[in-house]
Amino acid sequence: MFSMEITEDHGTTWFNESDDDLIRELLDNESPFFVLPQTFETEEAHLSKPRTNLVSEVYTESTAANTGLTDQSNGFHSRNAAVLEEKLMSKIDNKYTLKIRSCGNEMSDDGYKWRKYGQKSIKNSPHPRSYYRCTNPRCSAKKQVERSSQDSDTLVITYEGLHLHFTYTNFLLNQPQLIQPPTKRSKTNINQVQDRQFQETEAAQTQQIPALFSQTTLAAARFNHQDKLCDVGPQGLLEDMVPLMVRRPYNSTTLSSSTSCTSSYPSSPPSSSSSSLSWSPNIFTQYASVNSSTI
DNA sequence: CGTCTTTGACCGGCGC
DNA sequence: GCGCCGGTCAAAGACG
Numbered sequence: 001m002f003s004m005e006i007t008e009d010h011g012t013t014w015f016n017e018s019d020d021d022l023i024r025e026l027l028d029n030e031s032p033f034f035v036l037p038q039t040f041e042t043e044e045a046h047l048s049k050p051r052t053n054l055v056s057e058v059y060t061e062s063t064a065a066n067t068g069l070t071d072q073s074n075g076f077h078s079r080n081a082a083v084l085e086e087k088l089m090s091k092i093d094n095k096y097t098l099k100i101r102s103c104g105n106e107m108s109d110d111g112y113k114w115r116k117y118g119q120k121s122i123k124n125s126p127h128p129r130s131y132y133r134c135t136n137p138r139c140s141a142k143k144q145v146e147r148s149s150q151d152s153d154t155l156v157i158t159y160e161g162l163h164l165h166f167t168y169t170n171f172l173l174n175q176p177q178l179i180q181p182p183t184k185r186s187k188t189n190i191n192q193v194q195d196r197q198f199q200e201t202e203a204a205q206t207q208q209i210p211a212l213f214s215q216t217t218l219a220a221a222r223f224n225h226q227d228k229l230c231d232v233g234p235q236g237l238l239e240d241m242v243p244l245m246v247r248r249p250y251n252s253t254t255l256s257s258s259t260s261c262t263s264s265y266p267s268s269p270p271s272s273s274s275s276s277l278s279w280s281p282n283i284f285t286q287y288a289s290v291n292s293s294t295i
Numbered sequence: 296c297g298t299c300t301t302t303g304a305c306c307g308g309c310g311c
Numbered sequence: 312g313c314g315c316c317g318g319t320c321a322a323a324g325a326c327g
Contacts, residue, residue, distance in 0.1 A: 116300060118319060131318070135299095144318090 098157040099148065112136075112163060114143060125149045139163050 114132035121128050127147035134141040141161040148154035 115298090117321095119300090119302075120317065120319095123316065129317085133319095 096159045098155075098159070100155040100157060101151070101153055112141065122146065127152070134161075134163060136163070 113135040115135045116132050118131040119128050129146035132143045141163045144158040146156050148156050
């Protein structure tokens with residue numbers, strides 16, 4: 001079980017013109033990305049049970065203070081929406097911090113393959129921080145994974161940068177002849193690691209997710225959004241900036257078996273290192289809520 | 296042999 | 312300028 005929290009680091013400009021649509025969509029109060037908590041709860045209650053043990057809850061935390069956009073009560077119905085948008089455009093950094101409460105090794109994936117390139121002990125933190133970058137050589141996306149010093153069950157994952165490519169499995173989806181299990185990661189000498197449990201959980205975070213969030217979720221989502229999702233095109237920028245878990249924190253395993261789209265969907269190999277999910281905003285509305293004040 | 300992890304070294308930013 | 316700290320590099324080893 002884990003819960004998840006998403007925050008944003010607002011810093012330098014990161015949206016370019018090509019992201020305008022995304023911003024507008026995010027700012028649109030009808031946007032599926034802004035789901036009221038009650039809506040979320042409704043959806044949550046609606047989801048068939050037993051639900052996956054991966055996700056127990058999703059919660060959000062406003063970091064609007066970082067941007068000065070602290071007027072949460074006004075929401076995006078405010079007449080100042082345009083002003084807020086301008087501020088967004090100039091202050092949001094493409095950094096997302098997720099706090100994931102985890103139990104055991106069952107974590108989630110974000111649909112991308114990551115290569116670990118470093119690990120550092122952080123001052124005043126009992127747990128090391130691991131550094132990952134996207135395995136795609138053309139992609140500069142990175143992420144940092146560390147265990148919360150306050151709650152050792154909480155993983156803090158900071159995503160940075162945009163993926164300049166589709167998810168691994170989306171790539172496969174379009175190239176069926178290339179479907180094969182992703183390169184497996186070896187996880188050796190874990191006993192040598194100072195914080196073994198963290199390592200294991202971390203490994204799960206980067207490896208096991210696919211099996212947990214694999215096409216079953218997408219299949220379920222497609223089942224409900226068949227008309228639209230069967231023709232999922234290239235994934236949008238939000239896929240790049242919003243981790244999959246945020247976009248689709250639930251794994252609707254109960255619906256996994258039936259979908260008209262699975263024929264075109266690659267099977268998820270066990271222990272694969274990437275998710276085979278495509279993303280759709282429509283799905284997102286069902287599974288994640290984003291505090292509007294966050295943006 | 297290719298890929299990946301590990302881990303010490305290195306580098307740059309920042310505060311004093 | 313110096314030291315601390317976080318982020319990255321890259322060599323070495325493990326693994327399939």
